[in-house]
Amino acid sequence: MVDVFTDITIRCPHQKVSEYAADPDNAPEWYVNIDSAEWLTNQPLSIHSQIAFKAKFLGRELSYVYEVKEYSPGEKLVMKTANGPFPMETTYTWEAIDDQLTRMTLQNKGNPTGFSKWMTPLMSTMMKKANKKDLERIKEILEN
Template identity: 80%
Template sequence: MVDVKTDITIRCPIQKVAEYAADPDHAPEWYVNIDSAEWRTEKPLSVHSQIAFKARFLGKDLSYVYEIKEFVPGQKLVMKTANGPFPMETTYEWESIDGQTTKMTLRNQGDPIGFSRVMMPLMSVMMKKANKKDLMKIKEILENS
């Protein structure tokens, strides 16, 4: 089981951060390992929406579909793989520090069956490293837009 939680402070109002992060169309812009995101259901994002992602992690090409399990605009987004080699739940949470600063938390939990148990400690370290890069990228994008 992998459980990786990372957060960052972004100098932007919570609404701007949450709207950008919760839009799957932006995922390839700020996720280091995500190459594409394709809607499987109609927009806008809501519970039960499905988005297909193509990514690359630890030298493997991954294709998976996330289904939205919980969505509270401006507060929380929970999505879970509907299929794929890497059963995973990803949670975004946004917290307003003040009117112009937001704390964004990114958490990944799952049991990657496509990888051996021996790889779990390395996977956690690599996921944490990737998540930090992702959050630094979204911070850079939002603070400079």
């Protein structure tokens, strides 16, 4: 089981951070490993929305579809995929610290299957590193 949790404080209003982060169209800008995001269902984002992502991780190209399982605008977004070699659940949360400061968390949980299973410890380490870069990137974008 992989369960990676990261967080960051962003000097930007809570609503702006949550709207930007929850918009799949922005994912390729701030996610280190995501190359593209394509809506498979109608916008705006809601429960059961589906988005197809293309990404690179550990030298492999990955294609997967996330489905929104929970969405409370400004508070929490949970997306889950059941396809591919690595079923994954991603959760974002946003919390206003004050008018100009927001705490954002990013959590990835999943159970690698097949050949990926033996790589679980390495995957956890690499995901933590990538998630940290992703949050640093979104901070840089939103603070500038």
